[in-house]
Amino acid sequence: MKKLMIGNEAIARGAYEAGAKVATAYPGTPSTEILEIFSRYEGVYAEWAPNEKVALEVGCGASMGGARTLVAMKHVGVNVAADPLFTFSYTGVNGGMVLVSADDPGMFSSQNEQDNRGYGRFAKLLVLEPSDSQEARDFVKEAFELSERFNTPVMLRITTRLAHSQSLVEEGERVDIPLKPYEKNPAKYVMLPGFARLRHVEVEKRMAALAEYVENSSMNRIEWGDRKVGIITSGIPYQYVKEVMSEASVLKLGTVNPLPENLIREFAAGVDKLIVVEELEPVIEEQVKSWGIDVQGKDILPCISEFTPELLEEKLLGQAVEEVFTLSTPIPPRPPLFCPGCPHRGVFYVLKRMRLTVCGDIGCYTLGALNPLAAMDSCICMGASIGTALGIEKARGEEFARKTVAVIGDSTFVHSGITGLIDVVYNQGTSTVIILDNGTTAMTGHQEHPATGRTLSGNDTIRLDLEQVCRAVGVNRVRTVDPLNLEELRTAVEEELAVGEPSVIIARRPCALIPQADLEKKTYYVDTDKCKGCKLCVKIGCTGIYWEEEEKLAYINPNLCVGCGLCPQVCKLDAILAREA
Amino acid sequence: MSKQATTNILIVGVGGQGTLLTSRVIARVVVELGHDVKVSEVHGMAQRGGSVVSQVRFGPRVYSPIIKEGDADVILAFEKLEAARWLHYLKPDGTLIINDERVDPLPVMSGEAEYPEDIDQELVSIVPRSTVVNATEIAAECGSSRAANIVLVGVLSRAMDLEPALVEQAIREMLPERVLDINLKAFQRGRELYDTL
Known part of the structure; x- marks a missing residue:
């Protein structure tokens, strides 16, 4: 029987069925579940690497070593891994290698919405794009075959909507693929200029062979209907097209790099008007135009934010959504915020009170940029805080x-903050770096990392000691504090x-959502006789604390309070008291 | 509900309220019934107390994993303000089920905006097929307020006319053993609650 799976589960399943033995990744929404699910299969090796570059390099080695290998990351992770990616394109593979790039149109949980199909053209890779979970599973299996047949890493480009929507999948059995023999072959794997020049010739030959292959691939198909309008599309937008323009x-393109030029010409010749519907950049459109074919795309549809069926109805059919129900009052927005008991709250409360310039980084704590704490000045990419400071x-x-601090999470520090800290020491900076060590990669759903001392499979391993790392790179002033002890x-x-020298403060307390948090068995309440309604506690932005406008008093919701003890520290009237739960 | 067209269920709430589990239970049941099914979920940053939505679509052949505005047959709202926020997704003759739960968003907590206190009453007055339920209180009576999402599964299963045995089976398969009794009770109470609406 078919099984409901999110796209990420289907990818893991496809890789497992294809005989993949090694999988590597750094967690990143919307790609994280791929490795979490893959790691549960028998007879495979799966790891969290410290960052995407290392993940891909481990993948390169595993492929050279003869194993079918899956590497997964979010779109911006491919930027980190771009260096090995471009050159692994030259060497080609031994065991098949599939790189999943999980793009995030609409930026549900990202700092930009780059379209990584561009990497396919830039790095000269075969790029496949599935449009539902069944295709995700099927395309991954196909991708391993094609990777080995054409001696290329294959990119599977997905988007958040594919990664996190469920649809039905017909599963198959795992095929047992024996390791390919490993043979020393410097001309293929040592990219010295002399060897790389020869490999570049092979890359161009490969792209020519792939261009021929994609013309007849079953992953591309024409669905003839009304010939007045022809739509070229791929991925999730295909589903929206079928929904609103049946x-x-x-x-429908499954291979988005290279494109099947002849098939596109045949299709274009068979319709009166040609439109490309693609999320988000005009990757297909510009190539089709370059062949002298009259086509529309980004003149009608945006290159900003995720598509929806109603967007296509409006832009392609001229149908606007009619408002049925009208409400009398505006609906206040509900931005995400720190959880009750979150250790980050204490840090940003202090930083705001001290009016510091705060160079931020990527993680839950980026929410420290938003009201009411609003204490962060910048956030560029993983690891950027220390370099920017x-x-x-x-x-x-x-x-x-x-009066400037860098603020970076534990997982992010290991990902790419260490090199920034080395730069501070090396170039005689005097930065103060606060490592928010909550013992997990929280934002993506609590993954292990080198400083948690546990692997993806949950096994104990050697724990990276953050204090020792900081001292080893030359920081003399390293101290550890409890972020919920404000003083x-x-x-x-x-x-x-x-002090005029580099220093690191490790603000250590486990994320309130993981078992290690070991929360105290008490909750707090407001003594309404003492409360004068000054709102100091309300301003720490805890969902457990609410304001009663009529009484002009603060209250604590005992169902939400986890007893972290932050609010009694900000109350100047000692009006917040503990109660055993 | 018609067997031919696609049925659209929108489940909305605040990150952390358990909307994902509810949509997954419903999805599993409609798969059992032989439908084509698609479910969209929100993971990542919005789960940290933001506005979240799960979408379940089923029928003979489902293309889009997301529901169009004005096309939801049922909206199940775990929180009052979220019911209002997502109302424009409801069909004119769609059903709106509102959990009588208030979770203040940040602008309200900080005093920049006001929570429209009577929003549930306004919703009920303008949506012909709508009702307010107190799932959190009933879940607490069953043994844990955390089972509110399963009380709402009970209400929804009646609104969708689903076979209770199938839903119970899905709950058994998807929840850990130690909370099963509480949640099966919560499911039953949710079903009974529908009669009183």
Whole structure:
């Protein structure tokens, strides 16, 4: 019987059935579940790498070693892994290698919405794009075959909607693929200029062979309908096209790099008007135009944000959604925020009170940029906080560094913060770095990392000691504090900012959502006789605390309070008291 | 509900309220019934207390994994404000089920905006097929307020006319043994609750 699966599960399933033996990744929404699910199969090896570059390099080695290998990451992770990717395109594979790029149109959980099909053209890779979970499973299996047949890494490009929507999948059995023999072959794998020049010739031959192959691939198909309009589409937008324009002729592409030029010409010749519906950049459209074919696309549809069926109805059919129900009051927005008991809340409360310049980073704590704490000045990419703090110091002088901190999570620090810290020490910066060590990769759903001391499979391993790492790179001032002890934290920040040398404060307390948090068995309540309605507690932005406008008093919801003890520390009237749960 | 067209169920709430489990239970049941099914979920940042939505679509052949505005047959809202936020997805003759739960969003907590206190009453007055239920209180009576999502599964299963045995089976398969009794009770109470509406 068919089984409901999110796209990510179907990808893991497809890789398992294809005989993949090794899988590597760094967690990143919307790709994370692929490795979590793959790791549960018998007879496979799966790991969280410290970052995407290492993940891909481990993947390169596993492929050279003869195993079918799956590597998964979010779209911006491919930027981190781009260096090995471009050159692995030259060497080609031994065991088949599939790289999943999980793009995020609409930026549900990302800092940009880049379209990684562009990488396919840039790095000269075969790129496949499935449009539901069944295709995700089928295409991954096909991708391993094609990777070995054409001696290329294959990119499977998916989007958030594919990754996180469920549809029915027909499963198959795992095929047992023996390891390919490993043979020393420097001309293929040592990319010295002399060898790389020869490999580039092979890459161009491969792309020519792939261009021929995709013309007849069953992953591309024409669905003839009404010939007045022909739609070229791929991925999830195909589903929206079928939903709102069931009569139209459709060319559904499963191979989005290289494109099947002859098939597209045949389709174009068979319809009066040709439109490309693609999320998000005009990757197909511009190539079709370059062949002298009259086609529309980004003149009608946006290159900003995720598509929807109603967007296509509006832009392609001129039908606007009619409002049926009208409400009398505006609906306040509901932005995401720190959970009750979150250790990050204490840090951003202190940083805001101290009015510091805060160079931020990627993780749950990026929410520290939003109200009511709104304490963060910048967030660029994974690991950027420390480099940006040093850059600000070099631009504005050491005085400015006395009121600037870099804030970075534990998993992010290991991902790419360590090199930034080395730069601070090496180039004699004086930055104060706060590592928010909550003992997990929280934002993506609590994955292990080197500093948790456990692997993806949950096995104990050697724990990366953050204090030792910081000292080893040359930071003399390293101290550890509890982020929910406001006085201790504030004192540490004040003292470390005051000194003219690099320092690291490790703000350590487990994420409130993991078992290690070992929350206290008590909740807090407001003594309404003492509360004067000053709202100081309300301003820490805890969902457990609410304001009663009529009484002008704060209250604590005992169902949400986890007893973290932050709000009693901000109350100047001692009006917040503990109660055993 | 018609066997021919696609049926659209929108489940909305606040990150952390358990909307994902509800949509997955319903999806499993409609798969058992032989439908084509698609479900869209929200993972990642919005799960941290933001507005979240799960969408279940089923019928003979389902293309889009997301529901169009104005096309939901049922909206099940775990929180009052979220019912209002997603109302424009409801069909004119669609059913709106509102859990009588208030979770203040940040602008309300900080005093920048007001929570429209009577929003559930307004919704009920303008949506012909609508009702307010107190799933959280009933779940607490069953042994844990955390089972509110399964009380709502019970209400929804009646609104969708689903075979209770099939839903119970899905709950048994998807929940850990130690909370099963509470949740099966919660499911039953949710079903009974529908009679009183």
